[in-house]
Amino acid sequence: MAPLSPTARTTLGRLAEKGRTDRAELHALLDTALVAHVGLDAGGYPLVLPTAFAVDLDGPDRDGTLYIHGSTAARWINAARGAKVCVTVTEVDGLVAARSGFESSMNYRTAVVLGEARVVEDADERQHALDLMVDHMVPGRAATIRRPTRKELAATQVLAVPLHEASLKVRQGGPDDEDDDVADNPWGGHIPLYRIAGAPVGDEGSRGPVPDDVRRRAEQLGASVEADS
Amino acid sequence: MAPLSPTARTTLGRLAEKGRTDRAELHALLDTALVAHVGLDAGGYPLVLPTAFAVDLDGPDRDGTLYIHGSTAARWINAARGAKVCVTVTEVDGLVAARSGFESSMNYRTAVVLGEARVVEDADERQHALDLMVDHMVPGRAATIRRPTRKELAATQVLAVPLHEASLKVRQGGPDDEDDDVADNPWGGHIPLYRIAGAPVGDEGSRGPVPDDVRRRAEQLGASVEADS
Numbered sequence: 289m290a291p292l293s294p295t296a297r298t299t300l301g302r303l304a305e306k307g308r309t310d311r312a313e314l315h316a317l318l319d320t321a322l323v324a325h326v327g328l329d330a331g332g333y334p335l336v337l338p339t340a341f342a343v344d345l346d347g348p349d350r351d352g353t354l355y356i357h358g359s360t361a362a363r364w365i366n367a368a369r370g371a372k373v374c375v376t377v378t379e380v381d382g383l384v385a386a387r388s389g390f391e392s393s394m395n396y397r398t399a400v401v402l403g404e405a406r407v408v409e410d411a412d413e414r415q416h417a418l419d420l421m422v423d424h425m426v427p428g429r430a431a432t433i434r435r436p437t438r439k440e441l442a443a444t445q446v447l448a449v450p451l452h453e454a455s456l457k458v459r460q461g462g463p464d465d466e467d468d469d470v471a472d473n474p475w476g477g478h479i480p481l482y483r484i485a486g487a488p489v490g491d492e493g494s495r496g497p498v499p500d501d502v503r504r505r506a507e508q509l510g511a512s513v514e515a516d517s
Numbered sequence: 518m519a520p521l522s523p524t525a526r527t528t529l530g531r532l533a534e535k536g537r538t539d540r541a542e543l544h545a546l547l548d549t550a551l552v553a554h555v556g557l558d559a560g561g562y563p564l565v566l567p568t569a570f571a572v573d574l575d576g577p578d579r580d581g582t583l584y585i586h587g588s589t590a591a592r593w594i595n596a597a598r599g600a601k602v603c604v605t606v607t608e609v610d611g612l613v614a615a616r617s618g619f620e621s622s623m624n625y626r627t628a629v630v631l632g633e634a635r636v637v638e639d640a641d642e643r644q645h646a647l648d649l650m651v652d653h654m655v656p657g658r659a660a661t662i663r664r665p666t667r668k669e670l671a672a673t674q675v676l677a678v679p680l681h682e683a684s685l686k687v688r689q690g691g692p693d694d695e696d697d698d699v700a701d702n703p704w705g706g707h708i709p710l711y712r713i714a715g716a717p718v719g720d721e722g723s724r725g726p727v728p729d730d731v732r733r734r735a736e737q738l739g740a741s742v743e744a745d746s
Contacts, residue, residue: 297562322609322623322710327556327565333526336556336565336605338627376565380551383654385717385731388662390669392651394551398567422621425612426708433617434698440619462720469663470722477719477727479655479735481551486709488614491691493699494706502614506708 297402298455308456311351317397317456318343318354318377322425326356327374328405330367337364341375342420348413349450354401355408355417357446365445368405375401375449382480386463387473393459395478401454408446417446428501485509526631527684537685540580546626546685547572547583547606551654555585556603557634559596566593570604571649577642578679583630584637584646586675594674597634604630604678611709615692616702622688624707630683637675646675657730714738 308314324341327334339356347353354375358365382395408414419430436444463476470476485506488498498506503513537543553570556563568585576582583604587594611624637643648659665673692705699705714735717727727735732742 297559322612323607323625325554325556325565325567325605325607327554327563327603329558329563330526333601333631334556334558334563334603335629335631336554336603337629338554338605338607338625340623372562374556374563374565376554376567378552378554378567380712383551383714383734385655385658385728385734386662388669389647389651389659389665390673392654392658392662394569394654396552396567400564400566402562402564418618422618425621425623426614429614429621430618433615433621434701436618440617444619462718465720465722470720472663474725475719475723475728475731477717477723477731479717479731479738479740480715481738482713482715483609484711484713485612486711488706488708489691490704490706491694491699493694494704496703498706499614499704502704502706502708505612509708509710511708 295453298400298453306457306459308458313458314399314454314456315343315345317379317399321377321379324356325376326368327376328364328368328371330364335364335367340421340425342417342424343451344417344420347448349448350452352451354449354451355420355446356449357418357421357444360443360445365447368447369407369445371405373403373405373449380481381460382478384463384478385476387465387469387476391463391465393463395460397456397458399454399456401449401451403449403453405447405449408448414441414446417448418444426501426505432499432501483509485511487511487513524682527629527682535686535688537687542687543628543683543685544572544574546608546628550606550608553585554605554607555597556605557593557597557600559593564593564596569650569654571646571653572680573646573649576677578677579681581680583678583680584649584675585678586647586650586673589672589674594676597676598636598674600634602632602634602678609710610689611707613692613707614705616694616698616705620692620694622692624689627686628683630678630680632678632682634676634678637677643670643675646677647673655730655734661728661730712738714740716740716742
């Protein structure tokens with residue numbers, strides 16, 4: 289497995305001390321995060337849109353494959369077909385309350401993946417990618433829901449980006465204040481931020497208990513779920 | 518004030534029913550969210566990076582001004598100077614556990630702002646923008662910390678994007694399942710997601726209580742803060 293970052297484009301310049309070269313950390317972030325921001329050239333101007341994603345470390349690309357998908361009617365995904373894209377995944381972990389504006393910051397983890405978005409044509413790879421995306425949101429759910437119809441599959445585009453050319457940047461902890469500022473101002477620190485889930489909410493057609501896959505996911509994200517809710 | 522979206526580029530195509538045209542909703546999202554993803558052409562390929570931001574609704578642009586900043590040494594912000602950029606701000610509000618993969622989704626709010634990034638040269642506008650960015654993270658904090666030095670200001674670039682050409686897309690609630698799927702599968706719904714704060718953590722140079730600005734911000738984000746912590 290190649291170390292991060294194999295090219296000049298993904299070798300961090302500034303704040304390189306925040307760069308990480310451990311692919312396991314990249315994979316952990318991509319496993320935790322829910323949304324990717326995909327950037328592309330929309331025809332003379334850059335466009336950035338949020339989208340669901342999933343990673344297959346055993347995918348066809350050497351260092352794993354990142355999948356995104358969208359409607360065949362969506363302009364952005366048609367612009368992304370076969371094009372250079374940037375897929376950026378960020379988790380915000382805290383607010384850094386420094387003693388100067390210059391050192392004020394946020395704690396975060398950010399992965400930047402650059403590559404060409406390959407249109408996934410193979411039916412098995414497409415279905416696997418779609419299942420991975422459902423399971424990325426609610427692990428195990430792909431096996432519990434209705435299989436896609438031909439019409440649904442025809443309306444869905446799946447794109448694959450190799451997980452090869454990637455960088456990971458992480459900031460954590462308190463501020464990097466100057467000694468003089470610490471002497472002058474008695475407090476600097478950070479506010480940790482977390483994502484938590486509330487209890488699952490059934491729609492108006494729901495009857496019976498929250499299914500196990502949904503309950504487990506909500507609990508994993510910190511929700512308290514009544515057994516009979 | 519112009520309604521959203523004034524141009525064809527920001528007029529939503531697909532899922533237009535999720536589009537909003539109320540600028541107050543856009544402003545509320547930009548007020549809540551902490552991070553923007555900025556997309557630009559990095560020289561033949563798109564690049565998307567997360568960054569802090571702030572909005573000045575009374576800024577020099579007709580519908581308000583969105584500010585971002587970065588180090589004068591950062592490659593991305595030099596590529597953004599005077600260039601077309603896309604600033605996308607997303608909050609994830611839930612996981613939608615549908616009865617099919619096709620209807621599986623997330624709840625979210627996304628603002629997409631397109632425009633040219635103007636380099637802010639005026640000293641007063643620069644300082645105001647930097648204060649807004651500090652206060653966006655911790656309201657009131659800009660007034661409580663050390664003012665920037667000349668050296669710090671020289672190392673910081675501030676860019677302004679007009680809040681004119683913008684779109685807002687919102688998804689909320691449960692799945693849009695087909696009637697047949699609801700009949701076949703007794704449960705569909707969503708898992709609400711929230712961001713919450715933990716108690717502020719002072720750095721090793723801290724002595725004395727958490728200052729009011731930091732305590733209020735943590736409490737506003739759901740933290741329980743001891744008066745003497």
